[in-house]
Amino acid sequence: MSARASGTGTISPMDSSSTRRQTTRRKLFEAAVTLIAEQGFSSTTVDEIAERAGVAKGTVYYNFASKNELFEELLRHGIELLATSLQEAADASADRGGSRVDALDAMIRAGLDFIARYPALTQLYVAELWRTNRAWQSTLMVVRERAITVVEGVLREAVADGELSEDIDIPLTASALFGMVLVAALDWQSYQPHRSIDDVHASLSRLLQGRVSGHP
Secondary structure, rough: OOOOOOOOOOOOHHHHHHHHHHHHHHHHHHHHHHHHHHHOOOOOOHHHHHHOOOOOHHHHHHHOOOOOHHHHHHHHHHHHHHHHHHHHHHHHHOOOOOOOHHHHHHHHHHHHHHHHHHHHHHHHHHHOOOOOOOOHHHHHHHHHHHHHHHHHHHHHHHHHOOOOOOOHHHHHHHHHHHHHHHHHHHHHHHHHHOOOOOHHHHHHHHHHHHHHOOOO
């Protein structure tokens, strides 16, 4: 047989092909997000994305039907990474016996780590939030909801456990925390790069503890 059983320790041709395609798609994502963040969506061509990724133009259309589709998938991919990072941070905090507010604090740190790792993606996401004439507005709302739902979940648990007041507007508070991290991180990256991530996290942590949890 040309494709060997998975239990033999070898990689089948199908697995190898899937790995190559994922690698190619990752290159296209990275190239597209960097170019679009630098010069805008309209000014970025498929030729430029292919050249930056080091692949043929036809490869872009093999993986994505259009530049619009590539951009939508880029948003979905990026926010899924962020949402996973936030959830993992909250879970790790809970495993250590931390409170729900501790979990929120851990999520702030995870958000800062993510933005420091993917600044171009974050810049692109924030820029697109303010546009209303894009074909992917519905997609943008869906991916935004994916990340904020993770924060809302921890806030609801905190209210249920009596850590936070029942008077808290959970959707608005989740959006405020999410936005606080985005804006503070971008400001840090753009205007205060001399600050360490620990400094930024400490400042946001004090805001969380003082404004959300009600602690001095």
